[in-house]
Amino acid sequence: MAVYNSNVKVIINDLSTKADDTSGSLANDIKTFVNTLDSSTNEIISTEAVKLDATRVAYIILYK
Numbered sequence: 001m002a003v004y005n006s007n008v009k010v011i012i013n014d015l016s017t018k019a020d021d022t023s024g025s026l027a028n029d030i031k032t033f034v035n036t037l038d039s040s041t042n043e044i045i046s047t048e049a050v051k052l053d054a055t056r057v058a059y060i061i062l063y064k
Helices: 026-036
Strands: 007-014 045-049 056-063
Touching: 007 026, 026 056
Parallel strands: none
Antiparallel strands: 007 056, 045 056
């Protein structure tokens, strides 16, 4: 059996077109999290976006 040692981060926020430098925006939340990952040990395996309702989205990041 394979050992993946993976992690999942789920970011839920309102849908908006705000820029990634706007505090509280979905883009900023994603950028802030991704920038905390170590590029040599925290490889991003997969990303997925799921619309929860008319105004909110869950952004799922699977990483090592």
